[in-house]
Amino acid sequence: MRISRLASVAPRIFPTNHYTTLSPAVTIARALQEHINSPSPKPGKKIHADIIKTGLRPDLNISIKLLILHLKCGCLTYARQVFDELPKPTLSAYNYMISGYLKQGFVKECLLLVRRMAFSGERADGYTLSMVLKASPSLCRHVHARIIKCDVELDDVLVTALVDAYVKSGKLECARTVFETMRDENVVCSTSMISGYMNRGFVEDAEEIFDRTRVKDVVVYNAMVEGLSRTGETAKRAVEMYVWMQRAGFRPNISSFASVVGACSVLTAREVGMQVHGQVMKSGVYDHIKMGSSLLDMYAKCGGIDDARRVFDQMRERNVFSWTSMIDGYGKNGNPEEALELFAKMKGVHVAPNYVTFLGALSACSHSGLVERGYEIFESMQRDYSMKPKMEHYACMVDLMGRFGDLSKALEFVRAIPERPSSDVWAALLSSCRLHGDVDIASVAADELFKLNADKRPGAYIALSNVLASAGKWEKVSEIRDVMKARKIPKNIGRSWISAEKAQ
Structure with missing residues (x-):
């Protein structure tokens, strides 16, 4: 009966006598495989329809191919239906289904199937466990224990997944232990270790791994450039690494460009940034939205706000990050009116602002003295975008009100904050009191600051001392300074520097 049903399906698949010497089961399996290998596999679903119409119960080989076909078509529902109809799913069936869930981001379903x-x-096997690690890096210890308990072979795929999972979970010592057990060098594992160390600020450890990696690629260089670009202490070395990468014969890609441009932003090295900009224009990534956002942010931080706007205007596509960088750049370069004009245009083209965008707009209002406009923008966060203001936004509003002398209203605003005000909020109020010489409110703000973190805010003591000195209350000034001495709170020493590289 089963053979006759197979025979009735086969002619519909190959009506022109293809594979006439083959059995119906082999004919169907080969037809499915052709559709699986095809760049357009969806027509192969008709075979499944024919199988269902005839009432055929496919064998394991055909079922696995149907499963693969539906997964390749992106039809998880049909794939799961085929899987659930298997009398006893094999390891390969489980792996195909788990992989399908993982590729489409269904992590919960993936892990439930692993449990089943x-x-x-x-x-x-190793492939199953590597997918578990990708789905949930936090399970790295459990997976590692299973590998040891079941004596699963640690091949390159599994080792790489295990190292990467440990790194993502912040367990760098465990990641390093697994890394050191590798028999052969693996540049992917090296890159994971470098990124993990850089994320934790362990630059020397990252450099050690990089130096040990004999066969390097552009990705491992990018991990170094990106990690070094984050702080002023190492950003210059990021630029040097970017140069070494090219000398080693590797062409920069979009990640390389974005990272070195970020280093130029940290260093405010506008000339170097312009040279990189020239390279970007000759590459095929100039029109990429990530590249445009990085360049305009670099120019804005280097004081080249006109160059930043030129990049912004040339971008074919803009997202919230590019709009925000431009708004923030205008605000920090003393162009608050342009920042607010751009903020209005952004909403006009239906790009929803994020928390940083609102912070830039509020800061622009503060620098322009537009108190009412600031209130409107602040209230629109929750009213129009359902965004709960963060402490940075409250601090910005306090600065806006306090900067223009409305200190009583600013204090009322602080006391009305739903959560406990942060030290930044009280510091903003204290700074305004210093500007306007309000001793009473300054004392309140300073007292709250001292309650929050007395030893970490030496500036609060200095600011209160200066307010009292301006009011002629020298006895209070002496008391403040005695408290600082008793608590061993140092007065921060101001420093400035200039570049001497081009000095004659």
């Missing part, structure tokens, strides 16, 4: 697989008695 364990209860069924089917033993996971």
